[in-house]
Amino acid sequence: GQQLNQSPQSMFIQEGEDVSMNCTSSSIFNTWLWYKQDPGEGPVLLIALYKAGELTSNGRLTAQFGITRKDSFLNISASIPSDVGIYFCAGQPFTQFYFGTGTSLTVIP
């Protein structure tokens, strides 16, 4: 199956700091999705990207679809305690979505 490398694996940051994470693929994707998952809950869709180079924001979150179509980036500005959770990227080459391994974010008040 497709390999999606997501980094970093975990982050510990101070409240108010900005966060960056990314996903890379060995194949070209047509769609990138970013999800947040709280403990014991299902993933919640944050941002969807459909075109190479696309930059999309959702509040303090900004995501970009890489020009090569093999990567995507998620930035969170001015982190707050409720940003804690696991962030997953998901990429779609054709029909199936493949998920990254997740980035665990801890925000220290």
Next chain:
Amino acid sequence: DAMVIQNPRYQVTQFGKPVTLSCSQTLNHNVMYWYQQKSSQAPKLLFHYYDKDFNNEADTPDNFQSRRPNTSFCFLDIRSPGLGDAAMYLCATSRESGTGGPNNEQFFGPGTRLTVL
């Protein structure tokens, strides 16, 4: 609000005792998916339905079966649960599959945490 609902949220079963997990959706989406997620891992697709058409992933064990009696409901049957089947089971839906764009976005339910004793 339109949503994906999973019941129960927590399920305990015994080794080898069949168990059924359920998912329902009010989004009227064509596609329903079942994922297995083990601790600290990414969700792994087991199978999906496009309407009534069943699509099994090649590496999904035969121990896992699914039924979709109508648009709104989908069931995951584990015929003989083993200890290795303990996981979070996630149901997701999308309006379409493979067409690109917003219709492919997947929306997840809250999951069912399965414990096998």
